[in-house]
Amino acid sequence: MTGNYDRTISAADHGLGPETVWEIQLPAIRFGRNAVEELDFQLAELGVDDGASGLIITDEPMVQTGHVDRVTDHLEDAGFDVTVWDGAEPEPSIETVDSCLEFVRENEGAEGYDFYLGMGGGSSLDVAKGTRAVMANGGEVLDYVAEPTGAGETLTESGDPLVLVPTTAGTGSEISPVAIYAVEEKEIKEGISSNHVRADAAVLDPTLTTTMPASVTAATGMDALAHALEGYTTHDHDSFLRPEDPAQRPVYAGQTDVTEMFGRRAIELVANNIRTAVHNGEDVEARAAMLKASLFGAICGLTAGVSLSHAMAYPVGNQYHTSHGETIAVLTPASTLGYNVASDPERFAEIATLLGADVEGMSTREAADEARREYVRLQQDLNVLPSGLAELAGISADEIDWLATQTVETQQRLLRCNPRPVTEEDALQVFHDALHNWE
Missing domain, CATH: 1.20.1090.10 (Dehydroquinate synthase-like - alpha domain)
Structure with a gap:
C-alpha cells in the first residue's frame, strides 16, 4: 500500500x-461520423417523447458555423419542439449560468424544459450541465458550490435528460461529473462536483469538429x-x-x-x-x-x-x-x-x-x-x-x-x-x- x-x-x-x-460512471456514449443524426433515437432511448420541448445551450460562434441549424432541423423533423439559447461564453462565469437559468424559468417556469442539449466546447457544455442541475434541485448555482464561496449544498436529483454534443476534442466535459465556473468578484474558479451533474448521454461526431x-x-x-x-x-x-x-x-x-x-x-x-x-x-x-x-x-x-x-x-x-x-x-x-x-x-x-x-x-x-x-x-x-x-x-x-x-x-x-x-x-x-x- x-x-x-x-x-x-x-x-x-x-x-x-x-x-x-x-467505480466508474459514464453517460451513454454514441460515437462516429454523423452520429449527431441519431439524436432523435438517443432522446427516445432516454424516454423523451415526440413533441417534447428541448433547449439547446450553445454560443453565438457555434450558431454561425451552421452546426446548430443542422441539429435543430434534425430534431424538429423528428417532432421535437426546440429552442436555442446561445449566450454561453469562453471560461463561463456563475453569471452566465444564472442568465441561462433566468431564460429557462421565464420561458418554461419552474418545471423547465423536457430535455436539455449542450452543444459546443467545454464552456457551453458546462453551462448546460449547471443549468440542468439547478433546474432539477432548485435555488441558484452558488447554492451547490463548496463553502466558503458557495453554500455547499448537495445535489440530490439529476433532472430531465441532458445530452451533450462536443464540437471540440479535448475538454472531456461531455462525460465529466464536474462543471467549472469563474467567480469573477473573487477572481477564482469553482466547480460543482457531483454525479448528478453528469450528462445522461454524449454524442461525439467528428464531422462537427472540422470547423x-x-x-x-x-x-x-x-x-x-x-x-x-x-x-x-x-x-x-x-x-x-x-x-x-x-x-x-x-x-x-x-x-x-x-x-x-x-x-x-x-x-x-x-x-x-x-x-x-x-x-x-x-x-x-x-x-x-x-x-x-x-x-x-x-x-x-x-x-x-x-x-x-x-x-x-x-x-x-x-x-x-x-x-x-x-x-x-x-x-x-x-x-x-x-x-x-x-x-x-x-x-x-x-x-x-x-x-x-x-x-x-x-x-x-x-x-x-x-x-x-x-x-x-x-x-x-x-x-x-x-x-x-x-x-x-x-x-x-x-x-x-x-x-x-x-x-x-x-x-x-x-x-x-x-x-x-x-x-x-x-x-x-x-x-x-x-x-x-x-x-
Whole structure:
C-alpha cells in the first residue's frame, strides 16, 4: 500500500482505512461520423417523447458555423419542439449560468424544459450541465458550490435528460461529473462536483469538429493529452481513504486498471494524430482519432483525477483570462512532466515511449526526463501554441508569487491527486520553470 493519508485526503477522522472499492460512471456514449443524426433515437432511448420541448445551450460562434441549424432541423423533423439559447461564453462565469437559468424559468417556469442539449466546447457544455442541475434541485448555482464561496449544498436529483454534443476534442466535459465556473468578484474558479451533474448521454461526431481553427485544435488536443497524462500518473485508488458513506466518495478517486488502459491509449492517439488534425483540419480520420483521444483521456483523467497542471491553470486563467487549453499546454512540461517525474520514473519513461520518443540506451531516469522534451517537440511542431507563460500572457517572474499562493490555497481538491506533495515554494519553482518552455 502506498500513500500518505494525511496528504492525499483532508479528513479529521483518521480512523478511516484505505479505499477498497472503485467505480466508474459514464453517460451513454454514441460515437462516429454523423452520429449527431441519431439524436432523435438517443432522446427516445432516454424516454423523451415526440413533441417534447428541448433547449439547446450553445454560443453565438457555434450558431454561425451552421452546426446548430443542422441539429435543430434534425430534431424538429423528428417532432421535437426546440429552442436555442446561445449566450454561453469562453471560461463561463456563475453569471452566465444564472442568465441561462433566468431564460429557462421565464420561458418554461419552474418545471423547465423536457430535455436539455449542450452543444459546443467545454464552456457551453458546462453551462448546460449547471443549468440542468439547478433546474432539477432548485435555488441558484452558488447554492451547490463548496463553502466558503458557495453554500455547499448537495445535489440530490439529476433532472430531465441532458445530452451533450462536443464540437471540440479535448475538454472531456461531455462525460465529466464536474462543471467549472469563474467567480469573477473573487477572481477564482469553482466547480460543482457531483454525479448528478453528469450528462445522461454524449454524442461525439467528428464531422462537427472540422470547423475548429488550428489554434483551438491544438489547445484542446493538449488538454486531452493532459487529462491522460495526469490521470495516468496520479495515486492508485487504494492510496486514498475509504469514506464511511459511499455517497461521499470523491469523483476523482485514483488510478485503476480501467483508467490506465484508457490513459495509455489516449496518449498514443494524441501523439500520432494531433499534428495532422492541426495542419490539415479537413482530415476526418485525424479528427475522429482526436475526438476518441479526448474521450479516452477524459475517462482516465476525469475518473482517476487531474492534478498539478490543472491546479496551476485555474489561478492563471482567473487572473489573466487565458484559454484553458493553452494554459494547460504551457504548464504541463514543468509540472506533470517535470516536477512529478520523481514520483515514478519508470512510469514517465513509459510515457516518453508513448509520446514517440526514442529512449533506446537511456537509463530509466533519462528516459523519464525525455517525456518532457518529446512533449515540447510536439508543441513546437504544432507551431500555434505559446512557448510558455511569458508568451501566453506576458507573465513575468515578479508575478508568480501570487499564482503559487493561489494554487496551494484554493486548489487542494486537485492537489490531493498529485503524485508528489506540493508546497507553495514548490509551486513557485514550477511556475518559474514554466515561464519559458523553449526560446
